[in-house]
Amino acid sequence: MYEVEIKVRADHDDVRGALEEREAGALNTGTQADTYYDAPMREFAETDEALRVRHERADSGDGRSSNRDAETTKLTYKGPLVDERSKTREEHETVVEDGAALEATLSALGFEPVATVEKRRERFALDGYTVTLDTVTDLGEFVEVETEAEEEEIDEAREGAVAVLESLGLDPATGIRTSYLELLLDDAS
Amino acid sequence: MYEVEIKVRADHDDVRGALEEREAGALNTGTQADTYYDAPMREFAETDEALRVRHERADSGDGRSSNRDAETTKLTYKGPLVDERSKTREEHETVVEDGAALEATLSALGFEPVATVEKRRERFALDGYTVTLDTVTDLGEFVEVETEAEEEEIDEAREGAVAVLESLGLDPATGIRTSYLELLLDDAS
Numbered sequence: 001m002y003e004v005e006i007k008v009r010a011d012h013d014d015v016r017g018a019l020e021e022r023e024a025g026a027l028n029t030g031t032q033a034d035t036y037y038d039a040p041m042r043e044f045a046e047t048d049e050a051l052r053v054r055h056e057r058a059d060s061g062d063g064r065s066s067n068r069d070a071e072t073t074k075l076t077y078k079g080p081l082v083d084e085r086s087k088t089r090e091e092h093e094t095v096v097e098d099g100a101a102l103e104a105t106l107s108a109l110g111f112e113p114v115a116t117v118e119k120r121r122e123r124f125a126l127d128g129y130t131v132t133l134d135t136v137t138d139l140g141e142f143v144e145v146e147t148e149a150e151e152e153e154i155d156e157a158r159e160g161a162v163a164v165l166e167s168l169g170l171d172p173a174t175g176i177r178t179s180y181l182e183l184l185l186d187d188a189s
Numbered sequence: 190m191y192e193v194e195i196k197v198r199a200d201h202d203d204v205r206g207a208l209e210e211r212e213a214g215a216l217n218t219g220t221q222a223d224t225y226y227d228a229p230m231r232e233f234a235e236t237d238e239a240l241r242v243r244h245e246r247a248d249s250g251d252g253r254s255s256n257r258d259a260e261t262t263k264l265t266y267k268g269p270l271v272d273e274r275s276k277t278r279e280e281h282e283t284v285v286e287d288g289a290a291l292e293a294t295l296s297a298l299g300f301e302p303v304a305t306v307e308k309r310r311e312r313f314a315l316d317g318y319t320v321t322l323d324t325v326t327d328l329g330e331f332v333e334v335e336t337e338a339e340e341e342e343i344d345e346a347r348e349g350a351v352a353v354l355e356s357l358g359l360d361p362a363t364g365i366r367t368s369y370l371e372l373l374l375d376d377a378s
Contacts, residue, residue, distance in 0.1 A: 041230040041299060051298070075285075077294040090297065094290040096264075098283035105266040105281045109240070110230060 002088060004157040005146035006165055006175045012133050012141045018168040019124055024131060027123035030058040034117045035103075036181050040110030048080040050181075051111065055099060073099030115188075117180045129164045136180050138187065143170060191277060193346040194335035195354055195364045201322050201330045207357040208313055213320060216312035219247040223306045224292075225370050229299030237269040239370075240300065244288060262288030304377075306369045318353045325369050327376065332359060 037044075037051040044050060054074045072095060079090030096102045118137040123130055132144040145164045149157035162172045178186070226233075226240040233239060243263045261284060268279030285291045307326040312319055321333040334353045338346035351361045367375070 039298065049297075051294075075291070075294065077297050079297055092290040092293040092297065094285050094287035094294075096283050096285050101281040101283040102264070105240075105264065105283075108238075108266050108268055108279065108281065109228065 001148045002151060002154055003146060004149050004154060004161055005144055006158075006161050006172055007142055007144045008165065008170050008172070008174045008176060010141060010143040010170050012135070012143070015131075015133065015143055015168050015170070019126070019131065022126060022167060024124040024126040027125055027130070028058055029120075029122040030056060031118070031120050032056050034181075036114045036117070037106055037111040038114050040112075050076075050078040051106075052076045052078070053096075053099065053103060053106070071099075073097075073102065075102060115181060115184050117184060119180070127160070127164055127167075129161060131164065131168070134180075136183075139180060139183055142176075142180075143168070190337045191340060191343055192335060193338050193343060193350055194333055195347075195350045195361055196331055196333045197354065197359050197361070197363045197365060199330060199332040199359050201324070201332070204320075204322065204332055204357050204359070208315070208320065211315060211356060213313040213315040216314055216319070217247055218309075218311040219245060220307070220309050221245050223370075225303045225306070226295055226300040227303050229301075239265075239267040240295075241265045241267070242285075242288065242292060242295070260288075262286075262291065264291060304370060304373050306373060308369070316349070316353055316356075318350060320353065320357070323369075328369060328372055331365075331369075332357070 033055045035053045035055075037053070039049075039051065052075070054076065056072045056074065057070060058072075060070075074093055075096050076091065076093040081089050120135040122133040124133075125131075129145050129147045132146070134142045134144065136142060143165075145161045147157050147161065165172045176183075222244045224242045224244075226242070228238075228240065241264075243265065245261045245263065246259060247261075249259075263282055264285050265280065265282040270278050309324040311322040313322075314320075318334050318336045321335070323331045323333065325331060332354075334350045336346050336350065354361045365372075
């Protein structure tokens with residue numbers, strides 16, 4: 001399976017109206033704080049790898065952030081692209097019970113935090129796609145439309161994503177291929 | 190708190206009788222498979238560090254090994270000794286949900302498995318100490334007597350451990366300070 005996604009900068013207030021009109025189904029909402037690490041033995045920026053610790057908190061039913069115990073920590077490794085066209089890469093992810101112990105281990109081994117991407121994420125289901133409204137600290141508001149597809153369906157899936165974006169009043173031509181991490185690091189440099 | 194422990198080679202059948210006679214309380218039993226990793230950026234054998242992935246399975250009530258779902262995976266980092274006398278070291282440990290994803294991450298980052306120590310472990314409580322009967326694959330049977338102590342109680346705790354060992358018919362003078370990993374690697378070289 002391949003991930004097909006288009007991401008654009010967009011004011012969420014405008015998009016929310018369109019989502020309501022189109023009767024998009026509300027999925028989970030919550031916050032994510034993603035810390036990316038540099039390795040002691042090679043330059044991840046050059047090797048196109050990433051090591052990430054994600055602290056995730058889902059909203060409880062009443063729309064407020066759930067309590068501290070409900071925070072989930074995940075360790076994720078992303079390898080270099082093995083196929084440029086389809087954006088396929090090796091990826092390994094696991095939930096970790098004690099985030100502080102994981103971070104202390106990474107630090108003791110010489111891995112250093114490069115940057116943390118913090119965002120509030122709301123997700124909706126629409127026409128077989130997931131529409132994500134991301135509010136990223138220091139970067140602003142983004143909308144992502146994505147789905148999974150088999151290799152032979154990629155073109156069709158991309159056309160569908162374009163149609164969903166347009167139905168929300170957004171312009172697919174303004175699509176951004178840069179990750180939030182890269183956008184943050186570009187701003188800082 | 191400090192760990193005070195004495196470990197000796199001993200035939201378990203003899204010790205079991207003594208434990209029963211002394212009415213030691215049975216604690217948990219199970220199996221552990223500990224894989225130790227080498228780092229890509231420095232020699233852990235030289236820096237006196239260790240990175241370990243432990244797969245642990247507790248026995249169910251009927252004395253048989255519990256099902257596969259009950260396996261727990263832990264990631265542990267042990268730093269160099271900060272105090273030779275008291276054997277104090279930095280240690281970080283967390284439960285990890287997906288052991289295969291963790292191992293794939295370590296492997297992708299260039300960490301390589303050095304050796305795996307597999308053992309069956311039975312634990313008993315006696316006179317405020319934990320008595321552990323370890324059957325280690327390729328190494329044989331060992332008995333460990335241990336407790337935790339404040340710094341000023343270390344000598345007293347050690348004397349108590351000696352007394353417990355002797356009450357089980359074992360000789361504290363045969364104490365082994367070498368870890369199972371080192372014993373395995375010594376045998377292999």
